[in-house]
Amino acid sequence: MPVWHARTEPFRLDGKIKVLGIIQEQHPDRCRLFMQWHQMDWPILVDSLNLLRVAAVPYTVLIDEKGIVRSINPSQEEFETFVDSVSSPHDECDDAINALPGSPDLEKLKLRASMRQTAEAWAAYADSLFLWGGDLRLDECIHAYQMASSNAPDDGWLHFRMGVAHRSFFDLKQSNSKDFTKAIESWQAALELDPNQYIWRRRIQQYGPRLDKPYSFYDWVNQARKEITARGEKPFPLRVEPGGAEFAYPAEKNTDSIKKLSEPDPGGRVFRDILPAIQIESTIVSATDASKKALRIHLRLQPNVAHAFHWNNEAEPLTVWLKSSKGWGPERVFLQFPNPPMVTDQSPRSLEFEIVQHMGENSHELKGYALYNICEEINGTCLYRRQDFTIQLTQP
Template structure:
């Protein structure tokens, strides 16, 4: 719909119209890439925390010269009429938001849930505390939750703060875990909030339809390059779950289990640390979830000149979209990146459920000793809110 609007605006070229976009997006550079691709020339504001409270998108609103809403479902074929219509000035001017509010002072003087939440919002949106903005936002939202523990808005924004800290600098799975946890709680509080649902789906299974999320990225980059431009770089890589080709998991897969691995020497986590996060934060019977595994080099580097990282997973109480996961070796002899793998899980009616498996990898220590190791693991799968700790 936005491209249609853009074409209409270009055609009419109205002088008395300002166009403003508000995008629901965690990663501003993804919208910047989209804007570059579509050659949008209007400003776009980022609402990464549903600050305005929008529960759906898209929404197209016509606002008159006085700040009064005149149309909440404006359509491109109605733009010309909207532009021609003369609206009367209201008796009193519409309220204007103060620009210089000190939210930290406000929250200190009157620490209500609302004021604490606004402090968190300010840190999230405008990064008043720089690199510590996520820490400050998390602190403020947690304090707000103490005042109002069941508030879905605060729960969602707290999750957003954890995820943004994870993406931008911590890269700590505990932050991803917390994001998943609070987003799930937020969605539980208001299952009809589409934006929150999409945030869960972004990192989890496609619950209803095989929506694409960022399938357009590859086409955008290609077409921007063909125009002779340099595409906006994405600072946070797309995860597998953000692409539609993962939308139809095959729970009847017949992956072959790696053979003769029992004798492989074990790594108990000395060289590689294995972490996991599930989205949503718990599963219910017959409802899918996505498990994100992360393998983090600790005392070693990946050896990319031998067989690639392989992970085998199985479960007695659940169906898995894959049993065999692999990670292609990068084009350098060794590397120290964290490696992410994902799979979907569909739990039956078992009381307890876990995913067991092992990872096989080649690593080299800093002093050049290279080895092939197996690490066994078990991922506990929390089922429903009642089964939690």
């Protein structure tokens, strides 16, 4: 994109063309940072649902004064011809099309879906809710996609878009991993229906194992922030910071480099967290290519806010130990989440790791435990606790 930007910028500044972008990302605000980094300031439109139904990106499209597509992925010569072309005369019909309204009436679409009870009507309502309904109507949006999908279970687009809505709901609530898991399941269902949709595939790979990654998705973020700061600007904040899987680089082969670290509680002597004070959830993302026998596991540990539990950040950091599992090689057995600077907090902790499958018989479970320092209520008792967990593995 920066190459095209350099190519078109003189013409844009001369007023000969307008430049626009349509972003195909789950987290479109990351594009704002990307644009700031590359000092590109043309308008960006958001198409997380992929209404344009592109199977892959990028595309550059030349559109004339009447909205007609004149070239897709043009050559330099085609671009120059386009810039120099003379437009046809303006007529009254142009004005009619140009006067079309911008966003739909959600209540009328809802009524229409309720009356018709068709996949198309529910999908139209769901798409519109996602685009124009705001964060507070995401649950309605998911319900509408469910209604649409129940009428057309083989429509991969509905599964994909339902996954987008689930992941957005997960990012909004930050309360549990169920919606993240449902997002992955929805995208996997979509890809099973049409394996040629690379936008769908990328959405899974964004969170998936390194063996399945075409590239690091967001390795540019830290570099961008450094360069923007060095210019004396303040980098745009991100609504959701990229996680480990989104930074991770691809692996060319199965790696099994288990660090030889001492198990922190081999005798199981640390008191168990019975209540529990911490809720542990997992989301498993398998490779989109079944020949790549790897899983990426996203662990999420959330303090039980109903009992006002909070992390004690002045003690040892959260530690997770993974036990060996027959047929699976963890990338690491020992994980730690560094304490944030504040003394206490209630924010969820996310840890990620990968396991690779060996030949032969495989266990369907991965066991491990978490050790953490947690306090009950403000100025309440602080405890060091252990919680054992079992993750049910999906065979890739």
